[in-house]
Amino acid sequence: MRPLLRWTVALVLVIGAAGWAVTGTSAPPDDYAALTGDAEAGRVTFALAGCASCHVDPEADHSDRPVLSGGRRFASDFGVFVAPNISPSPQGIGDWTDTEIMHAIHDGVSPTGAHYYPAFPYGSYNRAEPQDLADLVAFLRTLPPSDAASAPHEVSFPFSIRRAVGAWKLLFLSDEPILTDPATDQIARGRYLVEGLGHCGECHTPRNALGGLDHDNWLAGAENPGGEGRIPNITPGALNWSEADIVAYLDSGFTPEFDVAGGEMADVVLNTAQLSDEDRAAIAAYLKAVPAID
Incomplete structure (x- = not known):
């Protein structure tokens, strides 16, 4: 039994190490840093992406210059997700680089290398052109800051394991078009x-x-x-x-x-x-x- 136990433990460790490796996060593309965003073009991109619909405080009014303080709650089968502060403040994304923001939007990866939950719709945003992302970031920089703290998500085990989102991405994240042959x-x-x-x-x-x-x-x-x-x-x-x-x-x-x-x-x-x-x-x-x- 001892050799069998050793082989079993070794196999579990190998599988665990492989799983840990493939569920990690990627680095942002190098070409992001070379892009310069256009805030006026980003205003339209911001509207298309619906950022204000999720990230404006649910008690606040929408405006041309929304305060993206977060707080809106989204119920799901996996728990309740709470929209974070994404205003250009230290409590939001003000201290992030443009590349870090673009990487978060496109790939669902935080500046610290953690996976974001797909309640953040990067599964669609990952089809965006890099220049559109740069324009969006430029517009976000123009909006009013908020010092509101982002509330934690209310997600229980096992969905609370962020690393597991890496496996979800392997299964479901794709930038391939759904409609494969547009006629015009x-x-x-x-x-x-x-x-x-x-x-x-x-x-x-x-x-x-x-x-x-x-x-x-x-x-x-x-x-x-x-x-x-x-x-x-x-x-x-x-x-x-x-x-x-x-x-x-x-x-x-x-x-x-x-x-x-x-x-x-x-x-x-x-x-x-x-x-x-x-x-x-x-x-x-x-x-x-x-x-x-x-």
């Missing part, structure tokens, strides 16, 4: 907006038991993590609006049935209303091009 340049632009910084699939696509997106049912609707209602199917199999209807909704929040966007979608419309007419049309064209799911 407009649809390709819509794909970039929807699948990337717009992160529409993070809410409108169902997830598996481990929280990974079910790409076979892309944008086909999902349970609301907060427990109220269902997030709708926005593929052509359920959404029968015309492209013009979608464009108008993303601009005004009014539906073809003379209803109005409510709940979290109202925040989304505040963001998409800041995009250009061309980008709203690109989003509409993309939504009409994805596979229809009943």
Whole structure:
């Protein structure tokens, strides 16, 4: 039994060491440091990414210069995640380098090398172009600082093990496009907006038991993590609006049935209303091009 025990212990140690190695974090790309961000371009990128929708204090009003003090709570099957302070202050991200912020947004890695939970939608943000990230960081630097402390997440064992998020990334994190063959340049632009910084699939696509997106049912609707209602199917199999209807909704929040966007979608419309007419049309064209799911 002793040789068997020794071999078993050795095998466990080897597996553990391999698991530790593959669930580590990567370093940021070298080319991030060479980029110069444009704050005005970043203002639009900021709106597309929906940063204010999550990181403005839930008791505060939205404005053109939001205070990103955090505090909003997001319930999930894995616990409650609390949006942190990402304002340009020492309590937020003011002491981070531009490269560290871009690495966090794109790869879900903190300046200390820890994994962020995928409640932070870097699973979509990782499709963003580096220049868009640099522009976003430049705009974030212009916003008012907040000295509010970030509240801890309320996540119990085993989900509290940050290193395990590395395994989640190995299983589910990809920057490959979902719609593989856009028929036009407009649809390709819509794909970039929807699948990337717009992160529409993070809410409108169902997830598996481990929280990974079910790409076979892309944008086909999902349970609301907060427990109220269902997030709708926005593929052509359920959404029968015309492209013009979608464009108008993303601009005004009014539906073809003379209803109005409510709940979290109202925040989304505040963001998409800041995009250009061309980008709203690109989003509409993309939504009409994805596979229809009943």
